Amino acid sequence: VAQFNAIQPPETGKLAMKWDGEWHITIEVFRDLGIAFAAVLILIYVLVVGWFQSFKTPLVIMAPIPLTLVGVLPAHWLMGAFFTATSMIGFIAGAGIIVRNSIILVDFIQLRRAQGMSLEEAVVDAGAVRFRPMLLTAAAVVVVAGVILFDPIFQGLAISLMAGEVASTLLSRMAVPVLYYWSEKK
Known part of the structure; x- marks a missing residue:
């Protein structure tokens, strides 16, 4: 067994076994999820550029994604849970929800501006009017993810979704x- 540690054994027909442990698999999964997440972020950026006809607006919309980590990482620590592959999946899913909320917020700002509001009024109005739907979405995510919070396999996903949604x-x-105001202020 020692001679095959961390290397692929010589081909013995059609079956082979790799002896390098769970960490190697974990690293590969995180690498693959990271690549997929990066590809999705690029795709989201391109789609939002197409929708809003702006190269700055998608950056404003995607800015809250890192803010989820403000909730995710401390929540894992408080729960005594490791940041696993399912945690990463929860982080990615939460990022999608936050991007959707941001799109709705920016779209509402632009709608109010098209109706004749000043930039300042539109930004304040959008923040006030759209907060309740955003809060209800986060509450729904927290309640639904709470069902799997104590499942040993899906706990990381639940923690990432719950804490990430609340924080972000x-x-x-x-x-x-605020970022939209700064980007559009002339």
Whole structure:
């Protein structure tokens, strides 16, 4: 067994076994999820550029994604849970929800501006009017993810979704309007 440690054994027909442990698999999974997440971020950026006809607006919309880590990492520590592959999947899923909320917020700002509001009024109005739907979405995610919170396999996913949504909903409510204001102020 020692001679095959961390290398692929010589081909013995059609079957082979690799003896290098769970960490190697974990590293490969995180690498693959990271690559997939990067590809999705690029795709989201391209789609949002197409929708809003701006190269700056998608950056404003995607800015709250890192804010989820403000909730995710401390929550894993508080729960005594490792950041696993399912945690990463929860982080990615939460990022999708936050991007959707940000798109709705920016779209509402632009709608109010098209109706004749000033930039300042539109930003404040969007933050106030769209907060309740954003909060309800986060609450729904927390309740649904709470069902799997104590499952040993899916606990990381639940922690990432719950803590990420709470943190980013509260932070993105302020961050997106402020960033949009700064990016559009002339």
